[in-house]
Amino acid sequence: MIEVSGVAKSFVLHNQGSAVIPVMQGADLAVAPGECVALVGASGAGKSTLMRMIYGNYTAQAGRIMVGDVDVASAPPRDVLALRRETLGYVSQFLRVVPRVPTIEVVAEPLRAVGVDAKQAEARAKELLAMLNIPERLWSLSPTTFSGGEQQRVNIARGFAHDYPALLLDEPTASLDAKNRSVVLELIDRAKARGAAIVGIFHDEAARAQVCDREVDVSAFTPERAA
Numbered sequence: 001m002i003e004v005s006g007v008a009k010s011f012v013l014h015n016q017g018s019a020v021i022p023v024m025q026g027a028d029l030a031v032a033p034g035e036c037v038a039l040v041g042a043s044g045a046g047k048s049t050l051m052r053m054i055y056g057n058y059t060a061q062a063g064r065i066m067v068g069d070v071d072v073a074s075a076p077p078r079d080v081l082a083l084r085r086e087t088l089g090y091v092s093q094f095l096r097v098v099p100r101v102p103t104i105e106v107v108a109e110p111l112r113a114v115g116v117d118a119k120q121a122e123a124r125a126k127e128l129l130a131m132l133n134i135p136e137r138l139w140s141l142s143p144t145t146f147s148g149g150e151q152q153r154v155n156i157a158r159g160f161a162h163d164y165p166a167l168l169l170d171e172p173t174a175s176l177d178a179k180n181r182s183v184v185l186e187l188i189d190r191a192k193a194r195g196a197a198i199v200g201i202f203h204d205e206a207a208r209a210q211v212c213d214r215e216v217d218v219s220a221f222t223p224e225r226a227a
Helices: 047-055 077-086 103-113 118-131 148-161 178-193 205-211
Strands: 002-013 019-031 036-040 062-067 088-091 166-170 197-201 214-217
Touching (some): 019 036, 019 047, 036 205, 047 088, 047 197, 103 148
Parallel strands (some): 088 166, 166 197
């Protein structure tokens, strides 16, 4: 479902004489439906960079990034947007939403985007918000006013609202209490059971051991290691 092959990435520092910093070379990764793969490696090894390339936020200089039948590395923007809408979900550490939009609508939006009836989408949003212990009195408010932990849980609810065939998870259990951490791990297990291919970054070792089927050390793709 997700296949990365021969991917390379470098950054150009335009404010420092256009210096080129190579950060990744020869990255290879394959994730099957129903499998959860953890990206591991030291800080700065390129875990987040690889995740962002799979999602299409960063452009790869070489290689292929297949998600289903779409090569994110070469697809036009409209195809990447369609992929994100229908196939590839991303739970980041930070909630970015339009101010003043109620939380219930923020969570329901991915379902509305794929044509789910408004009432059905709202019902699913309510189910997830309740599971993640967001008080009902907050559902009509904008999550931009929430605490960091509440915003993270809204982001998780939004990311799991639609049954994406592929999911990217960036520290989904970070800073959560034991109760909400357990809910998130249950959501990941449910996604795997329905056949989602998942790539995640988990600094929570116990969580990683519980839901991930294997690990890929991204340090092996840094240019000095790959040379």
